Amino acid sequence: MGILTERDIYTKxxxxxxxxxxxxxQGSACSQKVRIFLNMxxxxxxxxxxxxxxxxNTSEWYMGINPRGLVPALVHDxxxxxxxxxxLSYIEERLPGPKLMPTDRESELMExxxxxxxxxxxxxxLTMRFIAPSQVFKRNKSKLEHYRRTGSGTVNGVADQAKAVELKFWESFLRNDGITNEQIRNSVGRFRESLDRLDSVLADQDFILGDSITAADIAWFIYVYRIQLAGYPVSKLHTQVGRWRDLLLKTDGIQQEPKMPIANLVIMAAWKLKNRLMRSSLCDIAHLPVTEVITT
Ligand SMILES: N[C@@H](CCC(=O)N[C@@H](CS)C(=O)NCC(=O)O)C(=O)O
Incomplete structure (x- = not known):
């Protein structure tokens, strides 16, 4: 479990x-997932x-709390x-509230x-290519150097490989001036494969593990919501996933969380219009046969 040791933490x-x-x-998918979990x-x-x-997230102060410089991070006592x-696992084990990670289905849930x-x-x-122009996300070399140098660089006392992966992602982003078409096609392919699997599971039941909502639904709902915003035609390609998403959207504790800040929605709408006119939307690049009307 991702509990840090005191050595990893500089902001004592x-x-x-x-x-x-x-x-x-607000706009971070992983944060939205944890907020929904806490709400429920x-x-x-x-x-x-x-x-x-x-x-x-890359200030000395925050990197002193999460040496990866990522959100979310939880502090409890x-x-x-x-x-x-x-x-999610920590909250489920140590804090009160209805159980959302059933122990009798643990291996399926964890999978x-x-x-x-x-x-x-x-x-x-998909987010960084279709939700806003790459300029919005880009970090220049000196920002990456600052990130490399800041924080303990360790998790559980050992050099953190995940930080190295982060750096690699940002170096590639800088080198390619954003996310390439090939990366998009690969990412869409992987999502499509997983959502096909999800679709067949949801054909016989309302939620991923059966009749009630679990952490698996919360986590996947956030992803499905986000890729739909990016222009992935969820309902057209995966009917059951579309039905399940609509059901979750009506659920208390969920509705408000995935919403983007208003300023981001405005940037996104303009960016998507431009991409559509230039024939460089997600569906164009990934050669998907259909487009979907996007709801926010
Ligand atoms: N595997 C991590 C991923 C966390 C992550 O990548 N968070 C993103 C927001 S969803 C972030 O903090 N990005 C930092 C950045 O954009 O610089 C988790 O599940 O918490």
Whole structure:
């Protein structure tokens, strides 16, 4: 589980914090997942917004809490937990509220969460190509150098491989001036394969593990919502997934969370119009046969 050791943490103040604190960003998919989880459990938590657009996630202070410089991060009674799926497991085990990770279906649940986590960079690719122009996301060399140097660089006391992967992602982004068409096609292909699998599971039941909502639904809902915003025609390609998404959208505790900030929606609408006119929408690039009307 992603509980950090004291050696990993440079911002020592948080070690004295009591209660539940979440570092998060409104438009971050992983933050949305954790917020929904906390909402559905009825847990009171203190909000610490980290503005990714202003790069607050790479400040010395925040990198002293999460050495990866990513949101979300949870602080509970002085313990720091990173990685959204580990945060869900921690909350499920240690905090009160209705159970959302059934132990009798643990291996299935963990398998869905593992696939979701593996697709995280694919989700990023689609977000950073179709939700806003690449300029919005780009970090120049000196920003990357600052990121490399900041924070402990360790997780559980050992050099953090995940930070190296982050750096590699951003170096590729800089080199290619954004996300390439080939990356998009690969990411769409991987999503399509997983959503086909999800579609067949949902043909016989309302939710991923059966009749009630679990962490698997929350995690996958956020991804499905996001790729649809990016222009992936969810309902056209995966009818059952579309039906399930609509059901979850009507559920208390979920509705508000995936919404993008208004300013981001305006940028996204203009960017999508341009992409559509230039024939470089997600469907054009990934050669998908259909387009979908996007709901926000
Ligand atoms: N595997 C991590 C991924 C976290 C992640 O990549 N978070 C994104 C937002 S969804 C982030 O903080 N990005 C930092 C950036 O854009 O600089 C998790 O599940 O928590």
């Amino acid at each position: 103040d948080v070690l004295n914090w009591k209660g539940v604190h979440l570092f998060h960003y 459990k009825g847990i009171n938590w203190q909000s610490h917004p980290i503005n990714l657009a202003r790069r607050e 002085g313990l720091v937990i990173i990685e959204s799926n580990d945060i 869905w969460l593992r696939i979701e986590d593996e697709l995280h960079y694919d989700l990023r690719n």
